[in-house]
Amino acid sequence: MRGEIMDYQNNLKALDDHELLTAFFNYQDQSNQHGLELGTNFWNMFPTFADYKLAQRSQKEQMVLTAGKRFLQLMIGIEIGQRIASAPRPLLGKIFSSQQVGENLIAEFRNDQQESLCLLCLDVKHRIISQQVIFKGTLTTCPVHPGEIFAIALERHAETILVAHNHPSGMVEPSKNDIEFTKRLDQCGQLMGINLLDSFVIGQQDYLSMREANLIETD
Incomplete structure (x- = not known):
């Protein structure tokens, strides 16, 4: 089981942004075609992840209103990832240089x-x-x-x-x-x-x- 999880993580790292987003949507309902459509809708509104990061809150809310709860789940996942990435990493021990x-x-x-x-x-x-x-x-x-x-x-x-x-x-x-x-x-x-x-x-x-x-x- 552990080996399968590690292989899955490595496979995710090999995906580009578009493939990763499609994989996210496909994992939710196992419908490849639906996942592709959801990913296309996202990229039409936000051409890159950077555009999403810098978008106004109203734009993100509009995405949820037009596309439903799966985009809300995506936003929750992104928020969790951002909080993990920005969590303070204390400098432990003594300063040497x-x-x-x-x-x-x-x-x-x-x-x-x-x-x-x-x-x-x-x-x-x-x-x-x-x-x-x-x-x-x-x-x-x-x-x-x-x-x-x-x-x-x-x-x-x-x-x-x-x-x-x-x-x-x-x-x-x-x-x-x-x-x-x-x-x-x-x-x-x-x-x-x-x-x-x-x-x-x-x-x-x-x-x-x-x-x-x-x-x-x-x-």
Whole structure:
């Protein structure tokens, strides 16, 4: 039984998007022709999965109204998949290098359509005691205030913090606002006795460490 399930999973990975969607509908009622029709209706409304992901809620609701409960089941399945894909993956253990942090954060935020700010609170040995997304902005902005960041750091009894934000554009070049905010956060941390270890810009395939780029003053 286990071997059959593993073979089935491998077979699914070999399917392209159109074949996978048709397989989903066929599995529900074993009617190959009906599954093909349902898949065609979906692609007519959303030419790619990316179009579905970026579609307005009203468009998705219209799809359910016109096509029935099987599309609702599909939407439930997609929602579950999206939640699994976007579930936080905590960085376990101790931070040893910027590469370790950067690569993990790329995997976590590379597909986000909004700019998010992630705060990592560390103890005196640079062990991660908490990680959370504390702000989500629009496609181009992510309003933040140092006071709110350090309020969380104090609550977690952090000795050091590390912040990271993604650029939905995929580029890691920091903006003027990114640099100014990081410097202000560093100054606030020095006054409060909670040092800013680093600030990361996360792109689609790469990251930038502001500490390594000498955009944060090193003691």
